[in-house]
Amino acid sequence: MMTTTDYRPGLEGVVAAETRLSHVDGQAGQLLIAGFAVETLAAQATTEEVLGLLWHDHLCTPAELTAFQARLAAQRTLTPEIVAILRMAAARQCPPMDALQLAVGALHLEELHALEPYAQALRLVAVLPSIVAAYWRLQHGHEALAPDPQLSHAANYLWMLTGQPPGAEAVRALETYLNTVVDHGLNASTFTARVIVSTQSDLVSAVAGALGALKGPLHGGAPGPALELVFAIGEPSRAEPMLRAKLERGERLMGFGHRIYKVRDPRALVLQQAAARLYATDGDRQLYDLATHVEQTALALLTEYKPGRQLQTNVEFYTALLLHGLGFEPALFTPTFAIARVAGWTAHCLEQLAHNRIFRPQSRYTGPGGREWRPAERREARV
Ligand code: ACO
16 A cells, blocks of 8 residues: 555656556557557547547447447537637637637536536537637637538538638548547546546536646647747758757757657657658648658757656657648647547546546645744734
8 A cells, every 4th residue: 555655746657547548558669549559540540430439448330430420420519609708719819728628618508517428528529629610710810610510520620620621631631640649548638537527527627627737838738839849940950959959958849758658659650650641742841851850850969968868759749740731720739639639538537437436645744733823913024
């Protein structure tokens, strides 16, 4: 049994849940999603197939998949209340992650929390792309578009963002991204969601909390800065001096390092390959080549400046490149991550509720004891 003296900052190495949803092997650089290697699943499955796998623990048959897709598509429409909230947020130029969190909280107006957990999960996963796309359009002076129930989850998101029928290649690239980052063990946002439902709170609250955890730059907020860095570097010869200067100033290089992975994050390779396909046909090949040069330079400098730390490329570096190749602005990167990860969050919530025990760790007290109480008039000024 652990005692309060076994304090592990950041809960590093502590096993706090059992899950069938994903397994991260940080030494071998392997990720299993519900039993499948991420390399197998990500580039082949549709988003709906992966979602069905996480929620139902098996691959859907074609008939199950058709029914599941229809159920999900039926939940995409935004209520006028949510559109009104998004309009207010757009008028104040709220960052998209904050607008998304506001809109998710507003699902309480639909009394979503009163439905059974699976129905809450369905609505949450279906509606997140609608919220993000509607907000993006409102923020940029366009009206929000209605979802198209004939389109897949990923295709509909692209449609609602742009108002253009998406090409098959773009849909495939987006699905590969969404599948790659759908779930990843007990990361900070997933842990947040599990803690919230463990109190028998609802999934709306869990997802609102998880969004708050995701947006920080040490978690899901890194890809925007990672791409900005590549753009700021601009050409290969500037990579070494600029990255060195950052490390000399004690700054972190976004898109590198991971609590669990001590070798290259396997998701980085999946996304790099997807980006290479996209940039080969449709994008700016020079940017792709610059990014790979920046990656190699950063890795060499991290070995020099942080020897023994085993800092490798994480998922966010190639997320940035892939989503940029799809035409996404950096401000959309983290909300799009949320659109993927909400599938994992909700699956974890359902799993937690099936075998629930409230999370209640201990803290180690480091303050004084036996302080003397004095009435206010007898307290001395502190110097
Ligand atoms: N650049 C430079 N130095 C780094 C980096 C980095 N990206 N990451 C870690 N380090 C250094 C730290 O400064 C520290 O050095 P020190 O011991 O000399 O002080 C050492 O490596 C260990 O760092 P920790 O913060 O203890 O490592 P931890 O496991 O807590 O952090 C994290 C992991 C937060 C991801 C970290 O590597 C980081 O900040 N990376 C940059 C941000 C990023 O890419 N975030 C996305 C993560 S992936 C995701 O969440 C989806």
